[in-house]
Amino acid sequence: MGHVSDIDMTVKQLRELVAGPVLGPDDQGFEAEAVTFNTTVNARPALVVGALDRQDVAASVRFAAEQGLAVAVTSTGHGAVPGGMDGALVINTSRIREISVDPQARTVRIGAGNRWGEVVEACAPFGLMPPAGAAPGVGVVGYLLGGGLSPLGRVFGFAADHVRALEIVTADGTHRRVDAEQHEDLFWALRGGGGGLGVVTAVEVGLFPVSSLYGGTVFYPGEHAADLLRAFRDWNDGLPDAACGSLALQRLPDVPQLPEPLRGRFVVALRFAYPGDPAEGARLLAPMRATAEAIIDTVGELPLTAFGAIHNDPTEPMPVWDRGDLLPALPDGAIDALLSAAGPQAADAPTLVELRRLGGALARAPRQENALGVRDAAYTLFVVGAPGAPSGPGLFATMAPWTLGAGLPTMRGEAPVATTPEVAARLAKIKATWDPAGLLR
Ligand SMILES: Cc1cc2nc3c(=O)[nH]c(=O)nc-3n(C[C@H](O)[C@H](O)[C@H](O)COP(=O)(O)OP(=O)(O)OC[C@H]3O[C@@H](n4cnc5c(N)ncnc54)[C@H](O)[C@@H]3O)c2cc1C
Structure with missing residues (x-):
């Protein structure tokens, strides 16, 4: 060739x-x-x-x-x-499309070509929610293979923990059903172990009853970053597992797509999600709302189909550098380091520096063990910057004393996957069994 x-x-x-x-x-x-x-x-x-x-x-x-x-x-x-x-x-695989919801069993069967936004649309009329990620445009299969961290992750756990079955063409060209009874080794590996074991053609995923969703973003002026980061850490430590928060330091572009008060500004964005009574959600959020005066506060009752408005991720392709990591804890030293690299005084900082609180159901072992190697970190750190800019790698060097040096499979960018030697060895053995010639990337 x-x-x-x-x-x-x-x-x-x-x-x-x-x-x-x-x-x-x-x-x-x-x-x-x-x-x-x-x-x-x-x-x-x-x-x-x-x-x-x-x-x-x-x-x-x-x-x-x-x-x-x-x-x-x-x-x-x-x-x-x-x-x-x-x-x-x-x-x-984008043409392989199928969504069929079983509201009684609380499961959905999804083709390899579907995106999360479409799945949420199909499930919402039944008051059911899949463990989708932040962006409606992300594909179901790539996200699930890497574990999948939902903005409601502390409530749901990792998305891969809720995969009931997969259909896959293995390297020998055979189509197989993989579940807890058939091909258990593949079932373990395909939930959080990444790709490379076959081409998935369909998945079956468990759904969650969600009667009401209270969520959105509070945007604050970037000058309050130090107070907000400390408040965020302390607030998280008392937050019930049913609520989820993420905090992002964002250098926003001066573009007409953004509301006027946010254009071209350095902001701190607190993303909040609570799948329950809006009054209780507002009560839980109150300490963060009281920490600084917001520029814009979009947090309110959302239709399930508007879940993308919790994080407001970009929807159009663009050139980026990105890297992720995990933090076992967020002590004052880590906050100071983050501020020195991306706070209001930082001369040159990445476009987005996001901390997502883990814990809750994310830290609990799933009913059936899977290949997600590390689930007990307190925070993910995810950074997006301009390609070639030194500020992104510089931030990780500054943060090195507090990070694991490896990220969740779906949120690591150029970093290695956070795993354990046992999980890595078991995955390598399964790869050697199912794809001995190394056909699949
Ligand atoms: C804007 C944005 C927001 C995001 N938000 C989140 C988030 O909230 N939480 C989170 O966990 N992740 C998030 N991600 C990361 C995302 O989950 C991963 O990038 C994931 O790999 C995307 O899967 P995809 O199928 O859409 O992408 P693709 O690029 O199409 O696929 C990625 C990889 O997945 C594998 N793959 C895909 N389909 C198949 C298949 N049918 N069979 C076998 N292997 C397959 C392949 O190895 C492929 O290279 C986000 C990414 C972006 C860009």
């Missing part, structure tokens, strides 16, 4: 085997099939298959094995990493 003429031939052969589109680098629409949310990741697949169903996936995997091509998977591109798709036969 590797010559353009070979690729043309390969594309032609695969078109005979699958129903979905097969595109080579010279074909129109090729780039759109491997689009990445972080636009600095310039994906260069050998060829791309837009799989329509599990038969297309199985045929593509078998074909790649015969041709000696590596297989990579993409759906929304939110989790694309540099080099992840380069030179590979990329299977785009």
